[in-house]
Amino acid sequence: MRRLFSSFSVSSIFGGSLLGILVLLTGLAASPAHAQNVQVVDRIAAVVGDNLILKSEVDQLVRRQTRQQNQSYSHDLWMDALDQLVNQKLLAEKARRDTTITVSDQQLNSQLNRRIEQLKQRAGGEAQLEKAYGKSILEIKERFREDLRGQILAQQLRRKRMQNINVTPSEVRRWFEEIPQDSLPRLPKTVRLSHVVRYPTPTEDARQEAKSLITSVRDSIVNGGASFEAMARQFSDPSAAGTPGGALTNVNLNDLVPEFAAVASRTPVGTVSQPFYNESQNGYHILRITSKDGSTVDLNHILIKPESPTGSRVKEYLSAVRDTLLNNEDVPFELMARRHSEDERTAKNGGRVTDPQSGTRDLVLDRLGPSWKRTIKKLEPGDISTPTKVQLLNGDEAYHIVRLERRVPAHRA
The missing domain is CATH 3.10.50 (Chitinase A; domain 3)
Structure with a gap:
């Protein structure tokens, strides 16, 4: 029964054999401190078919995962990242051998253009993107083209292999019931918050x-x-x-x-x-x-950073926004956040605060900074705080008013 819910297995696609994978640098996962006296352009971490996996690719994935999951660097984490990249290349290699799976130039170009547009938005425009990469847009596209082709092929292979697997609701229920309760992880206290932010402007x-x-x-x-x-x-x-x-x-x-x-x-x-x-x-x-x-x-x-003013005018402004909300129940908090908040990331979402790394709205209480904890300590769901100084989740200092949406106590998953 459990096999129905196991993750999609690369080794099952290749019949349990990983021939064709040559891991060249088993010692690459050592702490960066061990390599500070050595200068190299890059190194090959693994070869999958005709595809190379570079050490810099593994390092980049490790950095992203440590930021998103709030983890520290470790040898095991580095090797897990290498495994992920090897699995991705294996799926793409297997998909290329399957003559029933193809990627048209139109499909590839469409997704490639979409990816480039996303990068442009994140960089602040085409010129900024080219400057950040040190390449023209055409060169950036060529850099991503074959990797993206492999990703699309791998996705199609997954869909093909998974489409004939049928799981009934009773099987799902039975699988969950078989999990020992004491083996379920304990989830921490979380809160959902919205806020209106104003920055004190330096002279x-x-x-x-x-x-x-x-x-x-x-x-x-x-x-x-x-x-x-x-x-x-x-x-x-x-x-x-x-x-x-x-x-x-x-x-x-x-x-x-x-x-x-x-x-x-x-x-x-x-x-x-x-x-x-x-x-x-x-x-x-x-x-x-x-x-x-x-x-x-x-x-x-x-x-x-320039010295900021005391913030008295900013607090007066936020107090007026808070008074409007408290005295007019028909005025939505989301509307006031869109109109008055200077935090662009949250204002466009009606002031909803999300974790900057994972994007989730459920914020782990113990990971919030001291100023956040003090502000919401005595709030009940629906309450709005008075204006307070805060270091935002992205590191910026500002003033804000906060509405507590809900609290969830620690519990088993």
Whole structure:
């Protein structure tokens, strides 16, 4: 019975044989710290048929999974990521051998164009995308074409193999009843929240002061012999990613915001960039590239943000929004969020707060920052908080009012 619900097995497609897979670098999953003294362009992690899996591909998948699942790097996680990529290539290889499965040029081009449009939106436009990748749109399309063809073939193969499997409701029910209750995971406390956000806007004088300071910091490093790491510890904003010395290792340029990726891609190894403004972090950056490995870089950076005003005007504004909601039951919270919230990511969804990595609305209470917990501690479902200062889930500092939608206590799955 359980086999009906097991995951789609690659080994079953190949009759249990994984001949044709050559894992070349079993030691590649070692911690990045072990390889800091070695510079290579890239390495081959595995060969599946005529397809190569590069170490950088595995590293990129590991980074994405650690962010999405809030995990720490480990040897097992790296090997699991390699297994996933091998399985994907195996499915695509098997699908290519199946003469009943084909992908037309029209189908491939349609999905490829859709993928490129999504990348353009994320990057902020065609020019920003080309700058981030260091390639033209045509070159970017060619880079993705064959991988996408393999993905489409693999999807069609899955559908073909799964279409004749029929499971009755009673079988589903019996399968769940057979699971021992004490083996079910315990799910943590979660909440659903909506909010209206306003940012305190720095004055032009504050912006100029921040720009002058980071220019002075760069001059001390480049011309005065100051240590980049020491200057980062002294001047960089606490919200800046990386170690206290500003270090970010094993970073894929494709994972960075476009303006940061563009500067990182054109800055030579060992040099310090000119100051640049990063809109997403509302501050000025300088960065130093310490190594490049294909599209993967190691770098140090310093972030200096303009001083923000006290926020009294912002709190008055949010108090007026809250009063309108409390005194007019026919005015939806979602409408006020769309009209008045300055957090673009949540405003377009009526103020609904989602996890920035997984996209879920059910936020694990213990993972929220202290300011979030204090704000909602005494709220009942439907209550709206008074204006409070907050560090948003994406790291930005702002003021907001919060409506608690619901609380779910810890429970068995």
